[in-house]
Amino acid sequence: MQRYFDVMLEVTRAHLERWASERHGLALERFRDLTFEIMARLVLGVDAGLDLARLRQLNDELARGAIFFPRVDVPFTPYGKALRALDELKRQLRGVVRARRDTPSTDALGRLIAARDESGAALSEDELVEQCVILTFAGHETTASMLASLALALRDHPPWEARLRDEQHRVRGEAPLALAHLDELDLLDATLKEIERMWPPISMCQRGVLEPIEFQGYTLDPGTTVSYSPWASHRIAEIFADPDRFDPERFLAPRREHRAAPHAPYALVGFGGGARLCIGQAFALLEAKIVASLVLSEYALRVEAGDPRLKYVPTLHPESGLPATLLRGPSAT
Ligand code: HEM
Incomplete structure (x- = not known):
């Protein structure tokens, strides 16, 4: 955990410093650059020798094409470009897998390489490459x-942002951010839950029916695919009071709306639930807390006015990319 924290902190600092020296930027792109480098270093275990910008570009083309219909392999369509991007991405990731095969490590790829099934068999190179595509x-x-959703929400709720800044000060004083501080940042934790609730990055998840089941008057047979929507679930008023209101306190005692029976633990499902719960939840929240803590305590992030259209492409994002200026010093103007 400490190593993850150290690398995340180092990468976040470097990216925020670069952004602050250039001042203007698209917040979504800046956050993508930052999270991509953290993923590359801590999930794939690559430090140098790989063109991260190119890898990210391929990943973006793949993501854009994945939601494009009709799915016809014509080179200039988003879908056709996605297929070519996938080929090159796999070529590059195969290189990473080969370079890593003989170096044991505890990052996600290292664990996949070391994994053995009951018969002692390892994942094949193709399977490892497929896993790397998903993880990337x-x-x-x-x-x-x-x-990006957090940045937009705090622009629109300045009193709440002020409370988050106070919390940083109360918990850390003048001390540099340390791993132990993160557990004490209750308001930030509640805020990230509210972001997950109101703007879940993933809109739809699927489950396969294994046994016949009755649900609200419908009988679902084995083999049926069922989709559930975190976005819609998070707006059920019987679970979350006044669901369209940004209100992080709903996750704090005494309310803790997500823990109330009979819906807990499936009331807040931005990371999914049950056996297929996101494997990266703790990783993502650690990362988000580090980025948010540094921005809140050491910078001022000024997101431009306007009401950007939010789209799922395929994760939720503001269509404008969220133009913003990052200034050094929390009270900079
Ligand atoms: C805010 C960040 C994230 C959100 C909102 C998120 C959300 C989700 C959701 C909704 C699912 C599907 C769960 C289901 O079907 O019930 C999922 C699966 C998955 N996530 Fe995440 N995720 C995030 C970050 C990450 C990170 C950082 C990693 C890797 C380091 C990761 C790796 C995965 C993988 C591999 C799966 C597939 C798990 C499976 O099918 O068993 N995620 N995620």
Whole structure:
């Protein structure tokens, strides 16, 4: 955990410093750059020797094409470009897998390489490459979406932002951010839950029916695919009072609306639930708390006025990319 914290902090600092020296930028792109580098270093275990910008570009083309219909392999369509991007991405990731095969490590790829099934068999190279494609996407795009939504929410709720800044000061004083501080940042934790509730980065999750089941008058047979929507679930008024209102206190005692029976633990499902719960939840929240803590305590983030259209492409993001200026010093003007 400490190593993850140290690397995340180092990468976040470097990215925020670069952004502050250039001042203007698209917040979503800046967060994507940042989360991509963290993913590359801590999930794939690559430090140098890989063109991260190119890898990210391929990943973006793949993400854009994945939601494009009709799915016809014509080179100039988003879907056709996505197929070519996937080929090159796999080529590059195969290189990473080969370079890593003989170096044991505890990052996600290192664990996958070391994994053995009951018969002692390891994952094949193709399977490892497939896993890397999933992790490359899932491991950064979603967290960038969450950070962009956080930036927008705090622009629109200045009193809440002031409370978060006070909390940083109360918990840390003048001390540099340390791993132990993160557990004490209750308001920030509640805020990230409210971001997850109101703007879940992933709109739809699927489950396969294994046994016949009755649900609200419908009988679902085995083999049926069922989709559930975190976005819609999080707006059920019987669970979350006044659901369209940004209100992080709903996650704090005594309310703790997400823990109330009979819906807990499936009331807040931005990271999914049950056996297929997101494997990167703790990683993503650690990362989001580090980025948010540094921005709140050491910078001023000024998101431009306007009401950007939010789209799922395929994760939720503001269509404008969220133009913003980052200034050094929390009270900079
Ligand atoms: C804010 C950030 C994130 C959000 C909102 C998020 C959300 C989700 C959701 C909703 C699912 C589907 C769960 C289900 O079907 O019930 C999922 C699966 C997954 N996530 Fe995340 N995720 C995030 C970050 C990450 C990170 C950082 C990683 C990797 C380091 C990651 C890796 C995965 C993987 C591999 C799966 C597939 C798990 C499976 O099918 O068993 N995610 N995530």
